[in-house]
Amino acid sequence: MVKATLPVVQAHGEAITGCFYPRMFKAHPELLNIFNRGNQANGAQKAALAASVVAYAEHLLGTSDLPWEPILERIAQKHVSLGISAPQYTIVGRHLMAAIGEVLGDAVTPEVAAAWDEVYWLFACELIAREARLYTEAGIAEGQSIWREWRIENRTEETREVVSFTLVPADGGTVPTFTPGQYVSVAVDLDGDRGQQIRQYSLSGRPDADHWRITVKRVRGIDGAPDGVVSTFLHERVQVGDTLRLSPPCGEVSVVAGEGPLLLVSAGIGLTPAMAALEHLAVTEPERPVVLVHADRAGTAHAMRNDLPRLQEQLPNLRMRLWYEDVTDSQLLGLKAEVASGLVDPEQIPVNPDAHVHLCGPVPFMTTVRGGLLRRGVPRERIAYEVFGPGMLRDERV
Ligand SMILES: Cc1cc2nc3c(=O)[nH]c(=O)nc-3n(C[C@H](O)[C@H](O)[C@H](O)COP(=O)(O)OP(=O)(O)OC[C@H]3O[C@@H](n4cnc5c(N)ncnc54)[C@H](O)[C@@H]3O)c2cc1C
Ligand code: HEM
Structure with missing residues (x-):
């Protein structure tokens, strides 16, 4: 039943979630305090929920070649950072099923509804179980606030x-x-x-x-x-x-994963995880080879740049490659860095074949850099990334 109706649910996924959110918020206005109103307005959350339900159905049907675990983990970590609780899954489930009925109309026979209800609850149970473990690990007892x-x-x-x-x-x-x-x-x-x-x-x-x-x-x-x-x-x-x-710290992506060389590529405010990594390595693994590639509008827009000379002292094997769109103000303030003008050219990123890579920045930037690194032979599983919003990169669908 799910296999037969997946194409129609997929085609109407965003319409269904677009109908779901207003319904749910009307019945439960208190949830407006948990959901991100910006992502509601710009459609990002609608797309992420629809894509994840479709990806889960494909995972159940065995028709997906995407690794499922990272998708589940990303959602569970985000939910825990928001304090989502098991009883709230009943509310979401009820309104999501009602929205499917409203958008697809007569196509939703009782059998179709029962099949998708089962998909929803299998997904929900996996998330609830994972989230329960994460709450326990963070020392948060059942019913206790995360805040x-x-x-x-x-x-x-x-x-x-x-x-x-x-x-x-x-x-x-x-x-x-x-x-x-x-x-x-x-x-x-x-x-x-x-x-x-x-x-x-x-x-x-x-x-x-x-x-x-x-x-x-x-x-x-x-x-x-x-x-x-x-x-x-x-x-x-x-x-x-x-x-x-x-909230407690959440998130499944480690910037210091694995051993050996690291390549950290960021743009704009996407440098925040890399800065935590450099601060950490300066104390724990100062000899580790690290290449920091960062893109910004200009030197004056490059946040935390003042921390870099100290980090260069502490990390003798740190190499920096900067791209500033506007290099006229590239007073380097004691930085030992190669600075280029314009946008990052993935072909010019120094790549060590053994490096673990971490990307963070706007989605088009990460898509370009990731594509370039994949073409240059960096294995997919060695490239981690963080999206500063809902969802993952497009070729991973969620
Ligand atoms: C895992 C993760 C880590 C992050 N780390 C950082 C970090 O280290 N530093 C950092 O600065 N940010 C970080 N972010 C991003 C941060 O969470 C916020 O998304 C960011 O600060 C914007 O929030 P806001 O409330 O200011 O904007 P919002 O109010 O959420 O607006 C977001 C966008 O939606 C647009 N928008 C809002 N309403 C409408 C509307 N009605 N019509 C059209 N467009 C609309 C706005 O113009 C804006 O462009 C991270 C995000 C994630 C998910
Ligand atoms: C099976 C059920 C559910 C699925 C499949 C699901 C899926 C998702 C996905 C894909 C995201 C985006 C994750 C990311 O940042 O990449 C997300 C975020 C979120 N979810 Fe869920 N979710 C479910 C249940 C719930 C429940 C029960 C609640 C609580 C009412 C909830 C509240 C939220 C909130 C508040 C966000 C962040 C929204 C934002 O940042 O705009 N979800 N969820």
């Missing part, structure tokens, strides 16, 4: 558009460690009746420090779109001494 108050200890204006915050637990308790590449969710209370919004920020400091650091780019609205809600709030409203609600 903890953190106090802003320091605020550093990195560039005109980027600010770093260092945070300590407001209760004076211990600072959990994390793997470079992990992120935290940050929950902020907006003015008036705008409620709460949650966003993820990669931890950009050293994992075993006595504080956490996040580094936030201010998102400006383009072509009439509104400015980013949470990044603007953090830039304009959050000062030293204020508190923020943070």
